[in-house]
Amino acid sequence: GENVEQHPSTLSVQEGDSAVIKCTYSDSASNYFPWYKQELGKGPQLIIDIRSNVGEKKDQRIAVTLNKTAKHFSLHITETQPEDSAVYFCAAGTRTASKLTFGTGTRLQVTL
């Protein structure tokens, strides 16, 4: 089955700096890659997603890149703010399997 690895497990950056979280997947059939942000006591919130026919997608300070050949995708957050502090999860899925496999999460802390 699909396996998703996520690094780093914790990341501390200063406000205004950029943060990068990387994930690799194993199933070449995976074609959907969402990123979720989870704050304490809440469910995961979708922040951005990308499909395999696209190499990069950007939404304001957040961008995701996908390298299908290397089977890895990354989340980039620019100009980080304290409210970006949370746990971030990557996931991979295939339309036929209709399920998502999640990475182990990255705890991002943005310090003042």
Place this chain on the structure above:
Amino acid sequence: KAGVTQTPRYLIKTRGQQVTLSCSPISGHRSVSWYQQTPGQGLQFLFEYFSETQRNKGNFPGRFSGRQFSNSRSEMNVSTLELGDSALYLCASSPDRATDTQYFGPGTRLTVL
């Protein structure tokens, strides 16, 4: 549109009991997936329902079951609770498939004593 709602939000049970959790998807969404989240295992897929049928199932024992109603609302049941079942149970809905944009509810925190 209202988001995904889950009830109850918190639950305390003892070993051997059974529990039923409820999920109401976003209006118009027909796919409902359930996940278990624990500090040790992370987010693990339990099962997905679509049009009242289980379409996919994760690697969990038969004590974990679910169902979906004609209005797309879903319930999951855990029988003969074990201490290791303590977790946050998350429900997510999407229009058609789990690989459509999937939205999560706030979860039900289950504690087994």
